[in-house]
Structures are given as C-alpha cells and as structure tokens.
Amino acid sequence: MKKYWPIAVAVGLLAIVPFVTTSNVVLNFLITTLLIALVGQGWNLLGGYGGQYSFGHAAFFGTAAYTTAILQVQYGINAWVGLLAGILAGALVGVVIGVLCFRSGLRGSYFSLVTLAFAEVLRIIASVTPITGAGVGTLIKLDLRPESFQFQSRVPFYWIALILVALSLVVVRAVENSRFGAYLVAIRENEDAASALGINTFAVKLAAITISAAITAAAGCFYAQYFLFIDAAIAYGPRISIDALLAPIVGGAGTLFASLFGALVIKALGEATKLLTGDAPGLDLVIYGVVLIAVVGLAPRGIAGLLTALFRWPFRTLAQPERGNG
C-alpha cells in the first residue's frame, strides 16, 4: 500500500480547499482544473505509458457527455445511471477505435491522425443529428437535487471531481505496478522487442485504449452535469483533445501525477492570460502553444522530469550515473 501514499497526500491537500474557502472563483477554477486532469489522465495512460499518441480523446469525452445528456433529456433516465452509461459508451468507442487502428497496425503519427479523424467525424455527425440537438446542442433540465447529480453549491461538485481524479490516480498507479503496465511501457519503448518476448501487443494496446477512454469519458459525464449544456464543438471539438494531451505532456507524460500537475499549470496560465489581456478570445490557446513548444523543447520529460533533475542536481557530482563497462 505504501506505493499509494503520494496519492493520499495530493488528494488530501486538495481536500483541504473547501474547508478553507467556498469562493466560487477558486472552486470553479479548481473544478475545471480537476476536469482537465481527469481528461488528461486518460490520455496519459495510453499516450504517456503506452506511447500511443491520440489526438482525438474528445471522441471519448464527447460520447460520454452526449450519452448521459441524451439519456436524461430524451429518456428521463437518472443522471447517475447516465454517468455509468456514459463511461461505458466512452469505453466502447475506445474499443472500436482501438480495434480498427491496432488491428490494421497503425503506429505513431498514423494512429494520431486517425484518432483525430474519428473525433472530427463524430463532431460533424453530432452537429447535424437531431438526437444530439444538432447545431443547437443539448440542454440538461435544471433539477438541483443530489439524486439528479446536480447541486446548489459548487462544493459537492468539487468533491465528486476530486474523487474521480483520485480514482484515476489509483487506477494508473495499479497499472504501473502490474504486468499489464510493464507490458504497456515495453510496447511504448519498442513494440517489436515486446512481441518477441511473448507480448500480445494488440491485446495490451486495446486494453489500454479502453481504460484510457473510460477515464476520459468520466470527465465528459462530469462536464455535462456541471455545465448542463453541451454542443458538438464542446463535446467533440479539438479543444478537449488538445487539453487531454497538453496537460500530461506539460506534467511529464508517463508519470503518475503528470496530468494533475500539467492541468494546474496550464489552467493557471490560461487564467493569468485572461486577467492580463482582458479575455481576448483565443489568446489562452496561443499561450498553450507557446508552453507546449517550450516544454517539448526545453523539458521533454515535463514538470516531473524537471523536478527529478532539480532534486538530483545537488547530488550529481557525488554520484555519477553508472555506466556499463561490458
């Protein structure tokens, strides 16, 4: 269990916040940050650990958001059931995309482009299909009761977002310490070598994209309940796909807290930009781009990599990295 204490510490620190402040600004900021952290943690499992860079995680987010919204609006189904259904639907889209991509052996940028294409196709379908509300979008009826996954205050939303993020951290840590996780990293590092060692790379990648999709889907359901409105551009737009990969890459893809770190940094930067520029539309996206370039260029292992390097720096002269001498 000692491998889980960092999660307990991080979640514990975040859990203090509602006791310190109930400011809507602070809570709203943190809730959207946790939302991005959750979206990104899904990406992190597949992209960070498995090396399969998806550019279309919006496909899972959007499917889940629409599933829960449509079930409530069109069929009067309970929002909590909708949450489960949304996660399942997102995971199912993960299975479908995974089978199609991995069965045909798509790797690297080909995989990235095809995932982007899937998200875009879904966006276009959602923007013309009547059941999604087409161009108008879907508005979930206001019903401020906990049974309906709606709350008067932001505090319960904060708790739910924190619980979801905590669960995603536990899932990823469990994967890290399992054979499945070791196989996933092996595939990232060298797929041929992995299959030579008896790894069914198709099955491992398919499992990874399914879990990854489910985590990001949970964020989609949460989004629908929190904002009570989605349309095609929000649900399936490239913005979510970008957030999904930006947060963990900035945080240090393939590390446990990558997405949470990264989400905090990019959301803080985004808010700071809005303050400085008075909400010039799209400027935060420009900042995101600059941050991404800076991270990839200067700190390719993200914040986690920087922290490790900083921590080791004073000791470097004492302990030279070991080199093999044959």
Add this chain to the structure above:
Amino acid sequence: MAESLLVVENVSKRFGGLVAIDRASFHVKTGSITALIGPNGAGKTTLFSIISGFLPTDDGRVLYDGSDITAEPPHKRARRGVARTFQIVQPFATLTVRENIAIGSHLWQRSRAAALDAANHVALAVGLGAQLEAPAATLTVAGSKRLELARALAIAPRLVLLDEVLAGLNPSEIRDMVPVVRELATRGMTILMTEHVMQAVTALAEYVLVLAQGRIIARGTVQEVAADPGVVEAYLGAGAAKRITAGTPHA
C-alpha cells in the same frame, strides 16, 4: 520431444522482384548449436525473421517441435518457447536492465516482484549483475548485446535464435561471450545463431548451414563447409576456390 526442434521446409521470401530466400530447407537438432553463416545480404536476418514470425513466408513451412507454426504471430511463438535476439539491439531504452529483463520474465510470472526477482537471476547468468539498475540506454555495445540475450533467456525458451550477438564486440569481449552462449546449450537449449565472427562459429557450432543469395549452399561441420568450394566462392567470388587450390594469388 522431436529429434529436430526446428524444421524449415522449402521457405521462400520475395521482396518485389528480389528473391531473398529461395526454397530454404533445414533441420535444427534438439539440443544442438547450429550456425547459419553466409556473406552480407545472404538473407540470414530475413530467415530469422521468418522463423520468429516477424515476416510472413511466401512459400513453405516452419515446424517447431512437430507443430506447424508458419502462420503464428511472434508472441505466440515466444510462448511456445522460441526466443530471438535482434542484430540491431532493441532495448527498452528508458527502463533499467532489471526492468528490461523482467518484461521477459513476466511471460511466466504474473506478479511484478516475482518477475523482477527472476530477472536478477538471468542478469547474473549473462554477466549483467553489476548493471541491474543502469538504464538500458547507458549500456555499452557489449552490455546491450548481453541484455538482448538476457531478455531472450528470461522467457525460458527452448529454441534461441541469436542474430549476430557477437557483432561489434572486440576480441576480448567475444572471448567473454562465447562461454555464455555455450552454457545455454549445456542447460538444454537449442541454439540457432547467425554469425560473422568465424572464431566464434568454430568454437561453438556443431553444425553449420551456409546461406548465399537466399539458398542453402552447404551444410555440415565447420571443417566440411570451410573446405566446400561453393562456400569459398560465395564469400570470395567466382573462381576463387580454383585459384586458391592452384596456389596462384589473384591479381
């Protein structure tokens, strides 16, 4: 157990108009060390890739322990006990030596701790005990070759395909590595190796297959194939054997 652990029957492989492997047939006796030699571009690595499942054959069959494995993907062959190393080393670069080997150990060990523990034993057996915690990317050429071997051994194979594990090593490193390979055979593994280093082939191989331009042109003991005029010509060019026996050095 079959007398020949591996049987290759009439295997052919074409890349466009180029015939890389032309109706190759041979047996690898259970428990033996067999060397597959031949000049550069003869098709040795292609043949290895076919045997390990990385390339499909155009024709012919591959039998392992009596079963036809021609259509099986690499991971299924690995589970049957076919391990391979890569001529161009393919480490999991950011993982440590121990973690690299543990990926192989995981084939039979579900738990992380057990796989890492098993990896320790394998590392010691190939002389990587001192570098267990080193990232694979920091290993020397000799170290990376040992790691290739260690990972292959970690899946507890019965047939080990060694693709030039000695290439790029200096003479003293080769001297260190030869006993490691011989040890595998004494532990009951069957070995098929491609090698350019003839010193090692002479020291290790009981049986030699010579591949040239995709065809098996000679087979037998090291002495037999070395005396074969066809083999000499494959390496040194047409007419070379005649000139050597006539004692006239070519111009």
